Amino acid sequence: MAKQYDVLFRLLLIGDSGVGKTCLLCRFTDNEFHSSHISTIGVDFKMKTIEVDGIKVRIQIWDTAGQERYQTITKQYYRRAQGIFLVYDISSERSYQHIMKWVSDVDEYAPEGVQKILIGNKADEEQKRQVGREQGQQLAKEYGMDFYETSACTNLNIKESFTRLTELVLQAHRKELDGVRTRASNEMALAELEEDESKPEGPANSSKTCWC
Amino acid sequence: MSVANSSHRAALLRVLLILLVAQNLARCQLTPAPVQICHSFHCFGEMCYQEAEFANQIAECEPEEHHCELIQLTTVHYMARCSPRCEGEIGTSYSPCLLANNSAPSPGPCSLQCCSGGPLCLVLSLGHLTIQEDKLVLTPPALVRNQAVQGVLCEGDSRQSRLLGLVRYRPERGVQEHALFLYNHRRMAITGDDVSLDQIVPVSRDFTLEEVFPDGELYILGSDVTVQLDTAELNLIFQLPFGSHTRTFLQEVARACPGFNPETPDPEFLWLSRYKCTEQKPSQRGWNSASGTWPECTRKGEDQPSIGGGGSWGGALLEAVQAGRSERCDEELEGADWEMSAAAGSRERDPAGGSQSDDLRPDGKGLLVDQSFRGQDKPDSLLTRQNKSKSEITDMVRSSTITVSDKAHILSMQKFGLRDTMVKSHLVQKEEDYTYIQNFRFFVGTYNVNGQSPKECLQPWLSHGIQAPDIYCVGFQELDLSKEAFFFHDTPKEEEWFKAVSESLHPDAKYAKVKLIRLVGIMLLLYVKQEHAAHISEVEAETVGTGIMGRMGNKGGVAIRFQFHNTSICVVNSHLAAHTEEYERRNQDYKDICSRMQFCQVDPSLPPLTISKHDVILWLGDLNYRIEELDVEKVKKLIEEKAFHTLYAYDQLKTQVAAKAIFEGFTEGELTFQPTYKYDAGSDEWDTSEKCRAPAWCDRILWKGKNITQLSYQSHMALKTSDHKPVSSVFDIGVKVINEELYRKTLEEIVRSLDKMENANIPSVSLSKREFFFQNVKYMQLQVESFTIHNGQVPCQFEFINKPDEESYCKQWLNANPSRGFLLPDSTIKIELELFVNKTTATKLNSGEDKIEDILVLHLDRGKDYFLSVSGNYLPSCFGSPIHTLCYLKEPILDLPLKAIRELTLMPLQTEDDGSQLKNHMDIPKELWMMVDYLYQNAIQQEDLFQQPGLRSEFEHIRDCLDTGTTDTLSASNHSVAEALLLFLESLPEPVICYSAYHNCLECSGNYTASKQVISTLPTFHKNVFDYLMKFLRELLKNSAKNHLDGNILASIFGSLLLRNPAGHQKLEIAEKKKAQEFIRQFLYNSP
Known part of the structure; x- marks a missing residue:
């Protein structure tokens, strides 16, 4: 039987306090949503x-405290990540403005080649919207990132965005991946039909297959 | 001793060892009363408290803790600590709790491991709990935790890889010796077998390991670290990988160096002799384990080839090295740490192998003796102890029933292999959810060909009158009766019959050969319709000989097992023992085939499969069971009458199956054809030879399993080549076919539930409080805020961890108690955050350079991190403020705005007398004046002034009076004021005699004129203070008749306060101390 998964890596959720990082994570891993906000302090x-591109990927998703006073500490977790979600709240212009600061932190502390994706969360709160969709797209374009508007509440684009970032990380590690691929395809090879390994020298094996 | 000790140690290695490091505040105590001390440790393991390493772990107790107690939490979990009360007294099973200052022990019920027959292993003496020394189990040489690196040994142009491990040995209490073990290793060194000892370098007094910078080479950040190892005999150069792992290793080695303290004895390294010995003795595993003696010279032979062979230490060494390696990798790849499952797998080790133990032994055999213990134990006691330990180990293994949560617990350690297995087993359990039953047609045939070659077309047997089957299982017996076939296993008949069969398969379909297996004359062929080929997997074939000597292949069986869709199928072709009377032999052959036929599994870690472990078993062959109790003529007559049913009653197979001797659970179709044995070859005539065998149903087909329908069971008279007729049976067999859609869904569900389980088993706790505010913190006044950690359902280890670039997990004025620990599921622990500002931290808090602000990171092993924020406000105090600052403070310090205090505290110390810059200063700090004046007024004749301790509560009052300027209300004992004065001097950031003048003072000590000259160079305020104090002391001496003070006492008290070594808190050498005293003494007896 083929292996159930082949690689493991870390994704990190960052963004202002209250933009819904924990909710995104809960929705993705447990398919749960709690509307009350409890600050992650730690x-x-x-x-x-998840399976991406035929490869079973184990992802470890880190949820960080968004409050400013903890940022000197949370930055230290960046270097262990291969992919980073930059999250803002579409109903908070401020959280959107802060993305720039978050990006510069990532540039400073995260490993080179880290994959980033921009998330505008709380897309269900259309009536409170302060950040336009095109603003998000524009910002993502500037930084060369993919962009999703998500809602942990209505389960909009949750799986998609996590899968997309995973794909990006996989692509970025294409080289290492090829090794994994080869092995995976070998494992999935069909049953050996004609081979009789115990007696390779027997004359009967000269005509390996008999398509009668 | 050796064996008992080692197996005891082995048991210890199985359990987690946590040491609670007593981290008491180094508190200035007003009352230098004898400090309460108790043993303090936390250990896991049978009688772990006996380990030498715990023998001198003594902690100072808090003031309210008057007891020492030892608690046995479980049979393998002990804790000793200071305690405010004896919990054991409340009728629990806890044992001995001792009132520390009371000489009478009050042991509770003895539920501890009492040392064999003797008194308690723990005894009370000198007011605290001690462990009887002769009961101690000395810690054998062990690899210092994680201290091993892989390096490159450079000799000239040669570069060879070596593993360097730092090994520690504690021959007796409080003594430890170290040696550096250098190992050669093969390839990447995966297991202990890949490693062999190269040489040992004792860490002696002349040992140095220092970083060197090769000449003419630019130092490049991140490049390898070159170190030079020097001893009297050796000079080696190593290159070690850049990174913190190497850094810690070097620090650890540096710490291991014995140094030049004359008080500690020279290390003797007796324990190394066994490794150094050059004489080789033949290696004997388990040598003299019963005798318990340690031969002078045995280990070389064993250690050399296989240090750590299969044992824990080699693994630990490698693990330590790998830890370093992966860390380096992290840095190089900038965090792109791909944890491939295979790589992780190779790193996994048996958790019992000691990966979690603190110290690991360097022999890896679990057979190691401390030399000091040699011969102390009698062999018999050894044996009993050894047996006991062993049985306990088994108990532990047995009792460790793996529950679901345990599994997940292991999973979170990334045991990828286990996860795979769990997914598999869940898939099997839920098979019905994603499979449906589909019928496939199986053709099963058996033919004893009596050594003949195929002479006729086999189609009448294999394909006439039936639909094309999906699968063909065709078995032959007596394929070749020649000696060549028997002895050389080689026969042309195999190919002949294979061809004959292949050509006669059903013409309506195309077939692929899946497998051919042959044991001498017993051959089995498996074909499948082309379109089903993709659904055949895990094909394995095996043979079992039961012939001559019970092993040879003239009789026996061959079998092919495979997976068809999701159903496992095993086809067996057997040729059992001949002759009518030998039915017992046939039964035995059958049983042998069943027990000895074993198929390898794809996953080598799984046990081999047997025939019975299949969903469907098809058993065919010349089983050789005969018809008994009837004479030949009677049999032939019944056959002629086609009275097969009557005849069947005499069939041995029928009677043996009915007696449940064989083929339990198998079914055979009704025999509606005449016996298939024995005919004259080339005819349908019964045997006409001399032997004139009675006809018998030798050739049979049976089956076992669900959803099997036999469509036909017949012989084929048309074939005349052999003295047997071939037999065939066609079945419809219901096979479990996977619905891909449902399968994926089920798999996803399983993966999701495993993820969920895994997430639920990430250690998680709840904290009763996460923000702590310390209001109005005062100098030297302890404030405690506590909170509780409530653990969830997963046992966890917690620890406050350092923030990056910080040396400690919190600021100097803070302490968490305990700062690490272990929590069982659903248990709670109270953590106290103790805030205490002392002389080293006060100044920066006064100046505002530091604030009562900190974030603590509480880390759960393999789990999340919690941030705790600490804040508060500090009330500035004259204690910890510089002299010149205080001279400018005309108001009480607490009446001034913080900003003013800040500015004045940060103001640089002026050496010139330029006090004119700022007017309105005082000559000396008013607080100093207040204290001295108080003493002058009240205590000039006080006996033992400065020698009796004051009271803490009074000190707090004095401090508050000074800081608020309310000295008129001051009422305190003379001793308290005197001590406050000493504390004031001690907490000055710059001592009265400035650091810069320290060495000058010592030099001219004894020369009064020169001494006065030095004093005159001090900054004005400091000089004023000095003069003022000396004047006061001289006044005191005038009353020496009453107060019993003399110059020596005062000089020794004030010498160390006024003259402080700029290097800091190092212990002053006696000579230096004497000089300082002498310096002060001069001023006590000479007026200026």
Whole structure:
């Protein structure tokens, strides 16, 4: 039987306090949503196995405290990530403005080649919207990132965005991946039909297959 | 001793060892009363408290803790600590709790491991709990935790890789010796077998390991670290990988160096002799384990080839090295740490192998003796102890039933392999959810060909009158009766019959050969219709000989097992023992085939499969069971009458199956054809030879399993080549076919539930409080805020961890108690955050350079991190403020705005007398004047002034009076004021005699004129203070008849306060101390 998954890596959720990082994570891993806001004071993580491109990927998703006073500490977690979600709240212009600061932190502390994706969360709160969709797209374009508007509440684009970032990380590690691929395809090879390994020298094996 | 000790140690290695490091505040105590001390440790393991390493772990107790107690939490979990009360007294099973200052022990019920027959292993003496020394189990040489690196040994142009491990040995209490073990290793060194000892370098007094910078080479950040190892005999150069792992290793080695303290004895390294010995003795595993003696010279032979072979230490060494390696990798790849499952797998080790133990032994055998213990134990006691330990180990293994949560617990350690297995087993459990039953047609045939070659077309047997089957299982017996076939296993008949069969398969379909297996004359062929080929997997074939000597292949069986869609199928072709009377032999052959036929599984870690472990078993062959109790003529007559049913009653197979001797659970179709044995070859005539065998149903087909329908069971008279007739049976077999859609769904569900389980088993706790505010913190006044950690359902280890670039997990004025620990599921622990500002931290808090602000990171091992924020306000105090600052403070310090205090505190110390810059200063700090004046008024004749301790509560009052300027209300004992004065001097950031003048003072000590000259160079305020104090002391001496003070006492008290070594808190050498005293003494007896 083929392996159930082949690679493991870390994704990190960052963004202002209250933009819904924990909710995104809960929705993705447990398919749960709690509307009450409890500040994450610390760093939490959850595991999830997904299949991308035929490869079973185990992702460890780190959820960080968004409050400013903890940022000197949370920055130290960046270097262990291969992919980063930059999250803002579409109903908070301020959280959108802060993305620039978050990006510069990422540039400073995250490893080179880290994959980033921009998330405008709370897309269900259309009536409170302060940040236009095109603003998000514009910002994402500037930084060369993919962009999703998501809603943990209505489960909009949750799986898509996590899968997309995972794909990006996989692509970025294409080289290492090729090794994994080869192995995976070998494992999935069909049953050996004609081979009789125990007696390779037997004359009967000269005509390996008999398509009668 | 050796064996008992080692197996005991082995048991210890299985359990987690946590040491609670007593981290008491180094508190200035007003009352230098004898400090309460108790043993303090936390250990896991059978009688772990006996380990030498715990023998001198003594902690100072808090003031309210008057007891020492030892608690046995479980049979393998002990804790000793200071305690405010004896919990054991409340009728629990806890044992001995001792009132520390009371000489009478009050042991509770003895539920501890009492040392064999003797008194308690723990005894009370000198007011605290001690462990009887002769009961101690000395810690054998062990690899210092994680201290091993892989390096390159450079000799001239040669570069060779070596593993360097730092090994520690504690021959007795409080003594430890270290040696550096250098190992050769093969390839990447995956297991202990890849490693062999090269040489040992004792860390002796002349040992140095220092970083060197090769000449003419630019130092490049991140490049390898070159170190030079020097001893009297050796000079080696190593290159070690850049990174913190190497850094810690070097620090650890530096710490291991014995240094030049004359008080500690020279290390003797007796324990190394066994490794150094050059004489080689033949290696014997388990040598003299019963005798318990340690031969002078044995280990070389064993250690050399296989240090750590299969044992824990080699693994630990490698693990330590790998930890470093992966860390380096992290840095190089900038965090792109791909944890491939295979790589992780190779790093996994048996958790019992000691990966979690603190110290690991360097022999890896679990057979190691401390030399000091040699011969102390009698062999018999050894044996009993050894046996005991062993049985306990088994108990532990047995009792460790793996529950679901345990599994997930292990999973979170990224045991990828286990996760795979769990997914598999869930898939099997839920098979019905994603499979449906579909019928496939199986053709099963058996033919004893009596050594003949195929002479006729086999189609009448294999394909006449039936639909094209999906699968063909065709078995032959007596394929070749020649000696060549028997002895050389080689026969042309195999190819002949294979061809004959292949050509006679059903013409309506195309077939692929799946497998051919042959044991001498017993051959089995498996074909599948082309379109089903993709659904055949895990094909394995095996043979079992039961012939001559019970092993040879003239009789026996061959079998092919495979997976068809999701159903496992095993086809067996057997040729059992011949002759009518030998039915017992046939039964035995059957049983042998069943027990000895074993198929390898794809996953080598799984046990091999047997025939019975298949969904469908098809058993065919010349089973050789005969018809008994009837004479030949009677049999032939019944056959002629086609009275097969009557005849069947005499069939041995029928009677043996009915007696449940064989083929339990198998079914055979009704025999509606005449016996298939024995005919004259080339005819349908019964045997006419001399032997004139009675006809018998030798050739049979049976089956076992669900959803199997037999469509036909017949012989084929048309074939005349052999003295047997071939038999065939066609079945419809219901096979479990996977619905891909449902399968994916089920798999996803399983993966999701495993993820969920895994997430639920990430350690998680709840904290009763996360923000702490300390209001109005005062100098030297302890404030405690506490909170509780409530653990969830997963046992966890917690620890406050350092923030990056910080040396400690919190600021100097803060302490968490305990700062690390272990929590069982659903248990709670109270953590106290203790805030205490002392002389080293006060100045910066006064100046505002530091604030009562900190964030603590509480880390759960393998789990999340919690941030705790600490804040508060500090009330500035004259204690910890510089002399010149205080001279400018005309108001009480607490009446001034913080900003003013800040500015004045940060104001640089002026050496010139330029006090004119700022008018309105005082000559000396008013607080100093107040204290001295108070003493002058009240205590000039006080006996033992400065020698009796004051009271803490009074000190707080004095401090508040000074800081608020309410000295008129001051009422305190003379001793308290005197001590406050000493504390004031001690907490000055710059001592009265400035650091810069320290060495000058010592030099001219004894020369009064020169001494006065030095004093005159001090900054004015400091000089004033000095003069003022000396004047006061001289006044005191005038009353020496009453107060019993003399110059020596005062000089020794004030010498160390006024003259402080700029290097800091190092212990002053006696000579230096004496000089300082002498310096002060001069001023006590000479007026200026």
